[in-house]
Amino acid sequence: MDLVEVELSRVVIHQKGDQQFIHLRERHGMRGFPIVIGYNEVEEINRKLHGVQPPRPLTHDLVGRILLSLGYRLHRVVISELREGTFYATLQLVPRDKGTSIDGSERTVDCRPSDAIALAVQTGAPILVARDVFEAVAAD
Numbered sequence: 001m002d003l004v005e006v007e008l009s010r011v012v013i014h015q016k017g018d019q020q021f022i023h024l025r026e027r028h029g030m031r032g033f034p035i036v037i038g039y040n041e042v043e044e045i046n047r048k049l050h051g052v053q054p055p056r057p058l059t060h061d062l063v064g065r066i067l068l069s070l071g072y073r074l075h076r077v078v079i080s081e082l083r084e085g086t087f088y089a090t091l092q093l094v095p096r097d098k099g100t101s102i103d104g105s106e107r108t109v110d111c112r113p114s115d116a117i118a119l120a121v122q123t124g125a126p127i128l129v130a131r132d133v134f135e136a137v138a139a140d
Contacts, residue, residue, distance in 0.1 A: 041114035
């Protein structure tokens with residue numbers, strides 16, 4: 001699969017309403033596109049971007065801790081499909097160190113793009129988009 005590396009370029013939070021937006025832009029270019037996400041997810045991404053640590057772990061913190069305890073790390077996020085206006089993504093996990101994961105093999109986990117991006121922001125993992133998806137939605 002041909003992939004385009006993107007970065008989170010903007011987070012738009014509307015205090016009223018369920019539809020929030022994150023904007024992804026190609027890492028070495030000017031084209032990008034928005035993704036509509038929920039309020040809780042945009043708040044979590046915004047917290048991660050600003051380094052705000054809640055007093056107790058929230059869901060994405062928990063997921064990151066579970067991955068580490070199982071011996072994995074997030075290698076990259078891939079936004080792989082766009083079907084009927086909905087983006088689909090996967091987490092690509094790799095063993096943190098040789099011999100630390102359950103069986104040492106790479107794993108791919110289906111997830112919502114908003115959750116994948118929140119984990120990518122938390123861990124510094126790259127975000128990639130399938131080229132055909134990117135070309136279908138990208139604008140200058």
